[in-house]
Amino acid sequence: MMQQKKFTGKVYLKKGQTIHVKIKRLGINGEGIGYYKKKIIFIPGALPKEFVKAKITESNRNYAKAKLLEIVEKSSQRVNPADHYDVGGIELEHLNYDAQLDFKRDVILQALEKFKPRGYEKIELRKTIGMDDPYHYRNKAAFQVRMTKTGKLIAGLYKPESHHLVDLPTFETQRKLTLEIIRKTLALMEKWHVCAYDERTNKGTVKTLVVREAFATKEAQLVFVTNERFIAHASEIAAELRNEFPQLVSVMQNYNPGKTSLVYGDETTRIFGRDYIIEKLGDVSFKLSARAFFQMNPIQTKKMYDEVKQALNLKQGEILVDAYCGVGTIGLYCGKEAGLVLGMDVISEAIADAKENAAMSGIKNVVYEEGDAKEIFAKWEKAGQKFDALVVDPPRTGLDDETIEVILRNKPKKFVYVSCNPSTLARNLVSLVSKYDVSYIQPIDMFPQTARTEAVVKLDLRPE
Template identity: 45%
Template sequence: MKDKQQNTIAKLKVGQTFPLTIKRLGINGEGVGYFKRQVVFVPGALPGEEVVVEATKVQPKFSEGKVKKIRKSSPFRVQAPCPIYEQCGGCQLQHLAYDQQLQEKRDIVIQSLERHTKLKVDKLDIRPTIGMEDPWNYRNKSQFQVGQQKSGAIIAGLYGLDSHRLIPIQNCMVQHPLTNKVSEEVRKILEEFQIPIYDERKQKGIVRTIVTRAGFNSGEVQVVLITTQKEMPRKKLVMAEIQKRLPEVKSLVQNINGNKTSLIFGEKTIHLSGEEVIQETLGDLNFELSARAFFQLNPVQTVKLYDEVKKAAALTGKEKIADAYCGVGTIGLWLADGANEVRGMDTIEAAITDAQKNADRHGIKNATYVAGTAEHWLPQWVEEGWRPDVVVVDPPRTGCDRKLLDAIKKVKPKKFVYVSCNPSTLAKDIDYLSKDYKVEYLQPVDMFPHTAHVECVVLMSRVEK
């Protein structure tokens, strides 16, 4: 039987065209279908569509293809409004009507649970995805790579889908208008002053990336120039020109990254002019954001996300809360008025400094922040007689560290509120905790419209044994 299946799969070759019915969306926003029992991923195809596909990659367990022809179109297919949508790769779902995006994102969460857990997924309370009223211009931060053409013209944008070709972007439809305006003007200034641009192949040049962050409510903008070295010709003139043309830029920073790496930021950051931070407001809270501080990229949806965290925690004023991966303290401070005490921890010391400043500036006396891992602090606090009733986590895409989950099992908080940006790692972590914690419900939240990303707030409660 196995040999027969391998022979069937071997018949599919790169360049071959074949008909395919798309069954669902994959975790990266691509259409998923099955050809002779083998899964095929097709970017741009939508569930319910019948398409003719050309195989672009054939692997033992899966294949990839591109749409050659749509025989039967989805009723939810729309014309993507962005002129460079198919080149850029920053968005994956502009060709899908927004209301249907929300339904498909809920399905992506369901698929991850089915694939990575032993739970009876059809019995779980998985709620409709919370979307945006206006799903455009929502990103408060852009990170545009810069490159130089043979003519000397400087371009700034993102690398194309599955390529290392830089796609120039002057007006991204999901970016806040201020980040578009400022990034484009900084690009022009670098070009006018003939600043050497980093060439990755030759590993020569200075400026690598323009990072722009805008405060939705404050209107303040921070610009970070990522460079390969501290020295930059005509640096003072460039700084002065930015301040002259862009009065909304309140903070100008240089970050040095001379390594051959795909990481944007290096370790050393230099404050050039203006303030070291910009201000941003969420609800009644005002936050100071330094260049490397993590802050949610969609402030409008962040308020909805954090309100869902508060709803899940269902605080009475008596609870002790541990806020793991706390960043600049946003979630913990959001919950502080309903809790007895909040203690947050993060491995990035600059974020902890910002978190404590944010608590102090708001006169929040019941929130304290420490540098280090949750797996270190949680057991120590319990030993000292402080046991959290609620643990909140908002980890990176890799999910929670296994040591943290083990610490949760030992510390035994009554509630565990998990804020996830990756359904696959969320499902794996839920499965690991499933003997000790029961899933009460999952609430997907659309933080990044027109992309395949989906966030989720999950309430888990301790299983009494």
């Protein structure tokens, strides 16, 4: 007698298979999440409460990914997006803005529920601070440059999970001037026969065009990121660009040869004008060199720094440490009342800019050092340097364990954590709440139309 196979309850989906799914919620990357016979399905472009038709693009043991084919039942929160490109950076453009703000608060809540730092259920998680106009806010464009099979130069972003470049003559979250400079630069490259980089052969000159615009001064900077040291007719191109765009005060070249995932190399030289542009937040000026980090949304940046300043509530004479200081933005904006601001960053150009930014604004109560946060902390600790307040604005990887140990040993009374990644924030809080209580978390929408969210977290040292 033949023995029948026991049903295991597992669902096997084939690539290319068409399914119908009810969407339950949004994932942390803004994709729709549904379940097909209890298997989780990720469908970019789908929204909660929608019933959709989708085609399986990737099938794994515990989950599958699918492409949205048809919306059978549409969400009331769906809107017509301003852009219709299949690229990153606009993954929530089809969701109305109020719902985007709710989602960004919910992503932080999901992270807290996943990592469960002590007392997380009682943390005050405030409503997300949004924008009046959630478009035209990106002050910087970094577009890859390639040549099509027909010989046309294009510049834009890659399709998700691919190396297919999408030409972006328009992009509604981007500042108009940055796009205009990129399009004119492409035309001049064609005119002067400047070659684009070819990934297949690892030959060609221009890899990336980076344009940054200062909101306050209207100054702009163009950076050619190149595979070769020499750019043919670079001075002629710069001169023509300057004639059309008087705002363009800086044209630079960054040498970054070979295949690499990094946008910039280590060597930057000037083609025309200054090495920097100047931006302002409030009454503080910031000199921005080509590789210097500065938030891409100055309007929301001021709101965020106002939140940091309020949370720190610095008093006369207090010592503030500005970790991951970049060009000095947070410390200079928030630390005027402090007796001393100590800043640190790993990028030498950023530290140089921070020092000049302080000088430009007449701020003298600052000291900056180049180096890794944990190493500088250890150096200061060994020298007996105490501090009253701390603000950290780490990269998406969050604080490393050694830096957290230094913080917990020094126990600054005032502590503000600026986060750009809810997951690493929640994971760091698991350790930090051993000595701190989380007073509140204030989400801020720095990147409308995307799934990214930032937050200002006020931590209070518990009495021993």
